[in-house]
Amino acid sequence: MTNDSSRTTPLSTGDAARGQVNTTAAEIYDEFFVPALFGQFPEKVLDHAAAHDGVSVLDVGCGTGVLAAEAARRVGKGGRVVGLDPNEGMLAVARRRADEIEWQGGVAEALPFGDGSFDRVVSQFSAMFFVDATAAMKEIARVAAPGGAVTVATWAELERSPGYDAMVRLVDDELGSEAADALRAPFTIGTESDIAALVGSLDGPSRIDVLDGAARFESIERWVHTDVRGWTLADLIDDEAETRLLDRARRELSSFVLADGSVTFAAPALVATVSPHSC
Numbered sequence: 001m002t003n004d005s006s007r008t009t010p011l012s013t014g015d016a017a018r019g020q021v022n023t024t025a026a027e028i029y030d031e032f033f034v035p036a037l038f039g040q041f042p043e044k045v046l047d048h049a050a051a052h053d054g055v056s057v058l059d060v061g062c063g064t065g066v067l068a069a070e071a072a073r074r075v076g077k078g079g080r081v082v083g084l085d086p087n088e089g090m091l092a093v094a095r096r097r098a099d100e101i102e103w104q105g106g107v108a109e110a111l112p113f114g115d116g117s118f119d120r121v122v123s124q125f126s127a128m129f130f131v132d133a134t135a136a137m138k139e140i141a142r143v144a145a146p147g148g149a150v151t152v153a154t155w156a157e158l159e160r161s162p163g164y165d166a167m168v169r170l171v172d173d174e175l176g177s178e179a180a181d182a183l184r185a186p187f188t189i190g191t192e193s194d195i196a197a198l199v200g201s202l203d204g205p206s207r208i209d210v211l212d213g214a215a216r217f218e219s220i221e222r223w224v225h226t227d228v229r230g231w232t233l234a235d236l237i238d239d240e241a242e243t244r245l246l247d248r249a250r251r252e253l254s255s256f257v258l259a260d261g262s263v264t265f266a267a268p269a270l271v272a273t274v275s276p277h278s279c
């Protein structure tokens with residue numbers, strides 16, 4: 001498979017640290033990563049947020065919109081859902097997902113909404129890419145309504161996700177630290193104390209939990225391809241390097257492959273909910 005044909009500007013390693021992908025990667029992300037990994041969390045995260053019929057929800061760092069879509073189903077016609085993301089490739093895919101959701105370009109650090117605009121402000125697997133997490137959390141609290149809640153989910157640390165722990169080590173060895181760092185970036189708010197520190201600036205009662213989860217890819221080829229082409233590695237790895245990585249993954253990551261050829265391993269998340277204006 002060749003790399004992105006629709007890309008106009010090459011992305012940089014800084015883009016990888018900020019979780020920025022090209023349009024083709026956003027499509028691969030939605031087609032393969034969402035069902036394999038991200039799609040199992042919106043219900044759990046929205047339960048934690050107590051998002052229900054009739055409320056307004058802002059999804060910060062919505063990506064291709066998997067959480068916003070589940071939120072729209074929950075809140076019904078009486079509610080409102082806005083998905084915000086800085087990445088146009090992600091938003092282009094999100095716009096195809098649902099008409100009733102408002103899709104908005106922007107960053108968490110400067111939210112284009114008035115004070116108290118949303119009953120629930122929710123963000124899954126995006127906070128690790130905020131350039132200024134303190135400013136972002138301040139903004140997130142600002143747009144939460146009195147009596148509302150802020151809910152943030154992050155991946156638990158790499159060591160609790162054995163498939164990714166092994167994959168990062170393999171990528172480091174085969175392709176170097178720059179590529180490995182792009183794959184490590186999603187796991188950097190990975191402990192209960194990390195996520196407590198992230199939401200610690202918000203005044204109000206908080207609750208932190210671990211959410212069980214698992215990565216499930218159809219095959220080892222699909223796993224490698226999704227990691228390489230559906231995320232920020234897409235711009236750091238050429239086809240030849242992808243083939244080399246796959247050869248080694250077949251040999252060295254076979255412990256994650258089941259008898260039917262599919263791949264599965266634990267991929268837990270952390271979730272924190274705070275009611276910032278309740279004190």
Ligand SMILES: C[S@@+](CC[C@H](N)C(=O)[O-])C[C@H]1O[C@@H](n2cnc3c(N)ncnc32)[C@H](O)[C@@H]1O
Binds near residue numbers: 018064087130
């Ligand atoms: C791993 S994706 C998660 C997307 C989506 N929440 C999901 O669960 O599929 C991380 C997202 O965070 C977004 N992001 C990066 N920096 C951001 C920022 N400063 N503010 C808001 N979102 C940001 C990226 O563009 C990307 O879409």
